[in-house]
Amino acid sequence: MRILIRTSRWAIWARRLGSVAVPLVVISLLLHRLRLITSDVFVVAALASGLVALLAVLIGLIALARLWQTGDQGWGRALAGLLFGLISLVPFGWYASLMLRYPAVTDIATADRGSMPLVFEPGTAMMPPPKTLTAPELAVEFPNVERRLYPLGFVPTFAVVRDLVEGWGWEIRLLREPGTGVDVGQLNAQVMTLAGWREEVVIRVTGSDTNAVVDMRSASLNAQHDFGSNGRRIETFLAALDDAVTTLLRDNPSANQPLETVPEDDVSPDVPTAE
Secondary structure: OOOOOOEOHHHHHHHHHHHHHHHHHHHHHHHHHOOOOOHHHHHHHHHHHHHHHHHHHHHHHHHHHHHHHHOOEOHHHHHHHHHHHHHHHHHHHHHHHHHHHOOOOOEEEOOOHHHOOOOOOOOOOOOOOOOOOOHHHHHHHOOOOOOEEEOOOHHHHHHHHHHHHHHOOOEEEEEEOOEOOEOEEEEEEEEEOOOOOEEEEEEEEEEOOOOEEEEEEEEEOOOOOOOOHHHHHHHHHHHHHHHHHHHHHHHOHHHHOOOOOOOHHHOOOOOOOOO
8 A cells, every 4th residue: 555645734834934935025226226216115025025025034044843653755845945044144144244243324424414415316315414423433443444544635625536447347436526616526426336325425635736635525325324344445445545555655746746837026027039
């Protein structure tokens, strides 16, 4: 007589939920990055996909326990559901660790934010009030977020800043070159995080022909937590700027010297020619 071995329903459901969780996470992420859904919709979709992934893991564990006791079929389905669920939960675990590591901040700056305004797209609403850090808190969380002073003219310094931004692939949205009659250079660029959040960077360069002062701001647009991205971005960019300016001054020792002009008194008058 042939004995029929049943397939565990727990294992079947674990596989089904795990197979749904993976595309839910991927599709919601792609739609957010492509701006086909708003950030509010993305949060809801991400939470829903995380819930499905968590159920897949729990049901997969239950299925494995019951299979061990009953001897039913379904080990492959249970393990697949558990694996898919765990893979889908990886980004949630990563962002949860960042949330615990960094405070709930959305706006980091080295100077007064009023001097470095953001650029908003036409027809969009203003972002919610920014969450900021006090000076002591900023020094603890991001000690390298500090104004930079360089022995280099503000015009060539701004050129170095622009080249770095272009090299990093940031989307430049405003470019105000310093020059004759303009003693402030400003660059606004938008950056997309891995999850599709938009963040705006503002870099301001002031100074003279022999020195430059660089301030930087990085702010999340329509977000409640930046997971430390703004502070890390400023620290990383300013460190790269330090290296670029140091290299420029090393390779061009006269780069920090202003152009010499000849005083009018030293100009020789035209010598009349004999007719």
